[in-house]
Amino acid sequence: DPKALIIPAAGSGSRMRKETPKPYLMLEGCTILERTISAFIPLASLRQVVVATSEALLEDTRDLLKTILPDHIDGLAVVGGAERQHSIRNALDQIADEAELVLVHDAVRPFVEHRHIEACCQAASEVGAALLGVPSRDTIKHLDDQHMVRETPPRSQMWQAQTPQIFKKELLTEAYRRAEEEDFTATDDASLIERMGHPVKMVEGGRMNIKLTYPVDLELASLLIAKNRK
Numbered sequence: 001d002p003k004a005l006i007i008p009a010a011g012s013g014s015r016m017r018k019e020t021p022k023p024y025l026m027l028e029g030c031t032i033l034e035r036t037i038s039a040f041i042p043l044a045s046l047r048q049v050v051v052a053t054s055e056a057l058l059e060d061t062r063d064l065l066k067t068i069l070p071d072h073i074d075g076l077a078v079v080g081g082a083e084r085q086h087s088i089r090n091a092l093d094q095i096a097d098e099a100e101l102v103l104v105h106d107a108v109r110p111f112v113e114h115r116h117i118e119a120c121c122q123a124a125s126e127v128g129a130a131l132l133g134v135p136s137r138d139t140i141k142h143l144d145d146q147h148m149v150r151e152t153p154p155r156s157q158m159w160q161a162q163t164p165q166i167f168k169k170e171l172l173t174e175a176y177r178r179a180e181e182e183d184f185t186a187t188d189d190a191s192l193i194e195r196m197g198h199p200v201k202m203v204e205g206g207r208m209n210i211k212l213t214y215p216v217d218l219e220l221a222s223l224l225i226a227k228n229r230k
């Protein structure tokens with residue numbers, strides 16, 4: 001089925017404590033964003049890539065897409081919003097009619113593996129909605145506002161959500177329409193589908209698919225790139 005990829009890259013990256021937004025930081029010779037998009041280029045039937053970014057980085061992003069995308073993949077850059085969810089909604093508006101599956105993938109997860117992307121696409125074709133994740137290595141505590149522990153959910157049932165999160169286009173569009181109507185925001189896209197009572201399948205991904213968030217993550221990333229080169 002024809003696929004479209006949305007890359008939210010409009011975060012300010014305050015946790016990274018750098019002027020340049022995270023996806024545009026250089027990592028061993030190329031930007032994180034370039035590495036991330038490149039991971040999807042080999043995906044069969046990928047027809048379109050839409051990147052949500054800041055006004056200031058629109059032109060740079062268009063140039064990047066022109067440089068790295070092959071002819072059969074259409075590249076677009078749009079201005080993002082205040083929240084990740086707004087950035088994705090703006091990108092969703094630009095998805096071509098022909099797309100059947102929409103993949104959403106954080107700009108700052110350059111280490112996603114091809115086999116996991118494929119497994120997730122397969123699950124999304126079957127179920128309508130699927131995401132990559134890994135079992136939580138740590139026990140998760142649910143806190144109240146005073147940082148007192150309310151409860152400890154069983155660790156075996158706790159998984160960390162990664163991206164890509166992949167959806168049938170109509171389902172994602174409907175989920176975004178409802179979320180907006182009801183003023184609901186979440187930190188990932190699958191939440192909006194869950195809220196509709198629609199099933200969402202978790203597909204086990206890899207431990208390398210980290211979200212580069214904190215300064216220490218950049219050091220880890222350099223090590224991973226060196227390892228992959230070997």
Ligand code: C5P
Pocket residue numbers: 007008009010011012023052080081082083084085087088106107108187213
């Ligand atoms: O903030 P968070 O870590 O959830 O960001 C995940 C991804 O969403 C990043 O790639 C970031 O650039 C993007 N984002 C966005 N627009 C925002 C906030 C975050 O595109 N307003």
